[in-house]
Amino acid sequence: MSENEGGLVAPTNITETIERLDAVSDDLPKRLKQCATFTRRHLHLIAVSTVSDMAAASGVAPSAYIRFCQAVGFSGYSEMQALFRAQYTTFRPDYEQRLAQLGPELVRDSGQLQAEFAEAGHKSLLSIGNSVTNEGLARVAEGLAQGRVLHLLGMRRAYAVVSNMAYLLGKMDVPVLLHSGVARLDVAPLMTAEDSMLAVTFAPFSEEVIAEARAAAERGVAVYGLSDSEACPLFEFAREVLLVHEHEVAGFRALNASITLTTALSVLVGARRAEH
Amino acid sequence: MSENEGGLVAPTNITETIERLDAVSDDLPKRLKQCATFTRRHLHLIAVSTVSDMAAASGVAPSAYIRFCQAVGFSGYSEMQALFRAQYTTFRPDYEQRLAQLGPELVRDSGQLQAEFAEAGHKSLLSIGNSVTNEGLARVAEGLAQGRVLHLLGMRRAYAVVSNMAYLLGKMDVPVLLHSGVARLDVAPLMTAEDSMLAVTFAPFSEEVIAEARAAAERGVAVYGLSDSEACPLFEFAREVLLVHEHEVAGFRALNASITLTTALSVLVGARRAEH
DNA sequence: GCGCCCATGGAACATTTATTCCATTTTACA
DNA sequence: TGTAAAATGGAATAAATGTTCCATGGGCGC
Structure with missing residues (x-):
């Protein structure tokens, strides 16, 4: 030895x-x-x-x-x-220990917090299959792919989701316009009836996103939505709205379900654009 | 059986x-x-x-x-x-082979693709526990929380990750500066030795992110990193670099591991700032 | 309170996996 | 080109790990 x-x-x-x-x-x-x-x-x-x-x-x-x-x-x-x-295996957090400190002490133990978020992530991923149907996803992909330009709309928590989509779609040479709202531009003139849009908003819903999506729909843009609640106003005017449920940890939610679903959606849109 | x-x-x-x-x-x-x-x-x-x-x-x-x-x-x-x-071990099948199976039929069946991404997401979440140690995460959270201002740096695929962090940290009243690079501003003057920074970059690494992070480190900023490869240049000068592995589907990766880890990290930083 | 059934843990057994040994092949050098 | 030393692959052996079996104990219905 x-x-x-x-x-x-x-x-x-x-x-x-x-x-x-x-x-x-x-x-x-x-x-x-x-x-x-x-x-x-x-x-x-x-x-x-x-x-x-x-x-x-x-x-x-x-x-x-x-x-x-x-x-x-x-x-x-x-x-x-x-x-x-x-x-x-060395940092295997003891099991009993975990159960004991379910409370605000959660944030003291970084490994445990991480594990909780991973757990919530697993649940969120599982829930996609329950709330999004095969056909629904296909219809949204098809509808978005039809547009001349694909408008992406999302703020606050949803912003990361749409910016990720913008990156993926851009890489696949799909013409996208990410509405950042940075300079408060009036983007309405950029949208035509040949375009499509995906609006993403989670409860409590962003006024601006709803308003802009509604305006787009009124101009004839094919508006689709992604949300986490059936009470979402997007249902009033969007052609179809996909629903996801993000599980939370200590009041915070990671974006597993949304990111995963929209990544798949981006690939589907990219593939359909390539075919046409 | x-x-x-x-x-x-x-x-x-x-x-x-x-x-x-x-x-x-x-x-x-x-x-x-x-x-x-x-x-x-x-x-x-x-x-x-x-x-x-x-x-x-x-x-x-x-x-x-x-x-x-x-x-x-x-x-x-x-x-x-x-x-x-x-x-x-399944992703051992050689690189070339994988590129070939850019699955045309995978992209046809939207439900199947969605399921594939969910499965990859589960794997990515599991891998966080394997590549990030309890102590490493705690050290990074502590280091980032010490800073007067927390600078967030990430482009392309990493941009969604840092923008999500910016949102979460902002909600917790942590002073953050999201380096968007939009206007090609010289942000160097904004950084002082009292600040901290999280730089996120995935292979192939963004030149700009590396350069800016290095410049920050040279100014005395406490620079931490997040990447998906041990070959990441951030290792050369960052105080600590967290590693994640995102499993891919048909050449595409969702951001499950990165988003989950950084969400946990944000909560940890927020909690530590609240204590100080 | 009695007896039956199911759960449990440990010991025996079977299988897989790691390691060593040795005959054969290759290489280096004269 | 001949010889010695090193390297190699496969077979034999040792160790570990996984699985099954069975005796014991505890809980539940009667």
Whole structure:
């Protein structure tokens, strides 16, 4: 255990492992260098793979991979894997502890807060399937893709959602106009009956977004909506409104469902534009 | 293999697993419910833990944990673990191959695409727990909260992330400055050594963001980072860089992990500012 | 309060995974 | 081109991990 390969001592953390990898890989025989190259680029696989997996992926025999681990300073594969698994498990927040402090102490324990938001995220993602139908999503994508220019409208919490869409659609060469409202421009003249619009607003609904979307609808723009409540005024005039539900943590909501749904929507619109 | 516990069939992906978990956990005996509760909140541990680990963490005997796996529909622990390990290894299929399968049929079926993004979202959320440590997150929150003004920097794909943070922090009365780059202003004069900054950039890294963050660091601003790659230049000068991994669908990534982590981070910063 | 059924934990068993050993091949150098 | 040393792959062995079985105990209905 203490002696392997010239008294080399085992790395004690990931950083050291990477450094060691870089240090030794140059003067390693062919097969072991293959291991080093692959491993360096796929460090994250170690924690979840068997030696055979890593060996096969590196294109060498399992025994060779173990020799590689030893050349790096470990006693074998198990020791190296333990190091990579430790980072996942050492900060395992105790379970009873979590339940005890459901309250405002939540914000003291950063790991726990993070875990709560991840949990809320999972729930939000699950809820998309319950509130958005296949056909509804397809109709919205089709309708938005028909427009000459696609107008994106959203403020406050919804702004991140539409700006993300603007980025994605722009990358796919879809003509988009992100209504930022920055300079309070009157954008009405920019919209024609050939255009389409996606308006995003969450409760409590933004007056400006509703007003601008309504004005657009009155000009003949094909207006679609995204919201988190059936009470949303967009239902009054939009051709279709998609609903999502974001679960909250301590009164705050992340945007998992909205971002995920609109990312999928963007890809669908981009694909349809490409076809036409 | 085909028959276990009332003809239950094994979940085939993470989404299904979560749903099944929620569905069955109510009418599970005491010990198995412990497993369900713990597992539901620590899904990311499955890939890197043994049955004994999970059993111990849940407070039950290994055999009980296996019965739990079977109650959920798997043949045993191994099958369940394989599902969670697959998420790390399925995207091994080479790069070129992935580009080829830009799935024309994927984009036709809107429901399918939506489901794919939801599944990728679940995986991304799980990976936060694996790449961000409790302490790292706490240090970044503390560092950012110390600043007189909090500067937020991010473009392209990262812009939605920082604009969401700007909204959340603003709501909590934290003085933030969102560097939009809109007017190509020279923002350097606005930054002092009492300030803090969060720079967000994903591969391939934005030159402007790196340059501006570096300039800020040189002026003495406490610069922290968020990225998706260990090769990120922010590591060269930032005090600490958080890493997330967003799983992709047909070459596109939603922002689940980034949005969730930064939402938690915003709440932490807000809470710390309120204390001071 | 009695007996039955189900849940539980530990021990035995089976399987998978890691490691070592050795025969064979390759490489380096004279 | 011959020889020694190093590297390699596969087979044998050791260790660990997963799964099943069964005796025990506790809860619930009768």
